Amino acid sequence: MDRHDILDQASTYVSTGALAVDLAKLVARRSVSQSEGQPEALLAYLETDMQPMLQAIGFSCEIFDNPREGGAPLMIASRIEDEALPTVLVYGHGDVCNGEAHRWREGLDPFVLTVEGDKLYGRGTADNKIQHLINIKALETIIRAQARLGFNAKIIIEMAEETGSYGLREFFALQKDALSADVLIASDGPRLAIDTPTMFMGSRGGLSFDLVVHLRDSDHHSGNFGGLLADPVILLSHAIASIVDARGQIKIAEWRPTSLTPEIRATLKDLPPRRHDADWGESTLTPSERVFGWNSLAVLAISAGNIDAPQNTISGSARATCQLRFVVGTEMDEILPALRRHLDDHGFPMVEVRASKGEPFKATRFPPDHPWVAFVERSITASAGRKPHVLPNLAGSLPNDAFTDILGLPTIWIPHSHAECGQHGPNEHALLSIAKEGMLIMTALFLDIAAHAGDLKQAK
Numbered sequence: 001m002d003r004h005d006i007l008d009q010a011s012t013y014v015s016t017g018a019l020a021v022d023l024a025k026l027v028a029r030r031s032v033s034q035s036e037g038q039p040e041a042l043l044a045y046l047e048t049d050m051q052p053m054l055q056a057i058g059f060s061c062e063i064f065d066n067p068r069e070g071g072a073p074l075m076i077a078s079r080i081e082d083e084a085l086p087t088v089l090v091y092g093h094g095d096v097c098n099g100e101a102h103r104w105r106e107g108l109d110p111f112v113l114t115v116e117g118d119k120l121y122g123r124g125t126a127d128n129k130i131q132h133l134i135n136i137k138a139l140e141t142i143i144r145a146q147a148r149l150g151f152n153a154k155i156i157i158e159m160a161e162e163t164g165s166y167g168l169r170e171f172f173a174l175q176k177d178a179l180s181a182d183v184l185i186a187s188d189g190p191r192l193a194i195d196t197p198t199m200f201m202g203s204r205g206g207l208s209f210d211l212v213v214h215l216r217d218s219d220h221h222s223g224n225f226g227g228l229l230a231d232p233v234i235l236l237s238h239a240i241a242s243i244v245d246a247r248g249q250i251k252i253a254e255w256r257p258t259s260l261t262p263e264i265r266a267t268l269k270d271l272p273p274r275r276h277d278a279d280w281g282e283s284t285l286t287p288s289e290r291v292f293g294w295n296s297l298a299v300l301a302i303s304a305g306n307i308d309a310p311q312n313t314i315s316g317s318a319r320a321t322c323q324l325r326f327v328v329g330t331e332m333d334e335i336l337p338a339l340r341r342h343l344d345d346h347g348f349p350m351v352e353v354r355a356s357k358g359e360p361f362k363a364t365r366f367p368p369d370h371p372w373v374a375f376v377e378r379s380i381t382a383s384a385g386r387k388p389h390v391l392p393n394l395a396g397s398l399p400n401d402a403f404t405d406i407l408g409l410p411t412i413w414i415p416h417s418h419a420e421c422g423q424h425g426p427n428e429h430a431l432l433s434i435a436k437e438g439m440l441i442m443t444a445l446f447l448d449i450a451a452h453a454g455d456l457k458q459a460k
Contacts, residue, residue, distance in 0.1 A: 089183065090136075138443040
């Protein structure tokens with residue numbers, strides 16, 4: 001079977017509905033790693049859904065316990081054709097966020113795949129089940145067509161990305177030899193634009209924390225004690241306002257990165273605009289610079305009293321869960337100490353800073369001039385008929401540091417989702433149009449790697 005026929009089969013896999021059938025089975029697996037989840041569903045995703053699929057195309061599979069107590073299982077699948085060939089490592093995470101079925105619109109169920117026109121609705125359709133399914137099926141298409149890949153492939157699938165990739169770094173340190181490769185080529189996150197492929201080489205970091213003002217163990221009457229007892233909600237509000245101004249600009253010096261260099265600005269200069277509020281974010285930066293080259297604070301949740309049935313009382317305590325997304329050039333270990341110093345200096349010693357229980361993500365940014373990066377960009381340009389958007393890093397967070405810092409790999413991410421996919425929220429969905437092009441460009445890329453295996457093995 002020649003290249004044209006193989007690529008035609010890759011596209012046909014989506015257009016005939018076969019991808020939707022396979023994806024429906026994965027979506028039905030309630031592999032939630034957050035509070036709604038059950039550990040047995042995480043293991044079943046690996047044992048029942050992934051392992052047979054990969055063994056059928058010649059991968060040897062091994063499922064491991066998480067090296068950290070209470071952590072989710074992981075799987076390594078390997079297909080070694082010749083040690084002299086380059087080895088591509090592929091990553092995916094089979095866990096999903098809480099379903100939160102009550103928040104989805106009528107007619108949709110987070111664990112039932114629903115097809116409406118170009119949209120595939122269901123939890124995990126965009127993040128991340130369809131993304132690693134596409135990459136696995138691209139490998140399968142080539143193997144079934146010519147009985148070989150022409151390079152070695154390893155696949156790591158974790159089940160705790162939505163809780164900070166708990167235990168992944170310890171696992172990589174223990175399994176460094178088993179995961180050795182020449183490059184990571186994986187898919188997660190969204191495209192910058194629906195009609196143009198995207199590739200990125202790193203991600204913003206993410207660190208969550210709570211701000212707590214606990215003044216009293218009980219609430220007090222707002223009339224009898226109003227003007228006498230401090231209001232923790234007002235104190236907390238002013239504390240947050242000392243961290244960022246009214247347009248969200250960060251005031252803590254240590255939280256303002258040093259890595260938005262002229263070279264990074266040039267990379268971001270011609271990217272298409274994302275949806276944004278004109279009067280929000282760092283005023284001197286472009287929208288692309290704000291999301292790919294700068295840091296941002298979000299208040300994820302805030303709690304005091306009962307908003308559905310407010311009482312005439314002054315709350316005894318208030319709490320906000322916040323998150324800093326940060327780029328390379330921000331000292332991760334200094335984020336919370338700098339916040340503590342800032343609050344003390346601004347008169348808020350009563351505001352307690354509590355680190356989140358989840359794992360923080362480290363910021364990474366791999367050099368865009370690496371030979372593997374240039375090769376992948378040329379391949380995508382040829383197969384898609386247009387140049388991809390090349391980002392220094394994703395705006396979101398990924399465990400990319402595990403691949404760069406522990407395994408020492410060049411990392412290239414090719415997302416098969418889009419920015420408005422609803423990931424982490426209600427009505428999550430993927431687009432069939434992106435999935436079809438994703439199958440095409442990934443199959444073509446894997447064919448190109450095989451065709452240039454000798455040169456790529458020497459790429460450093």
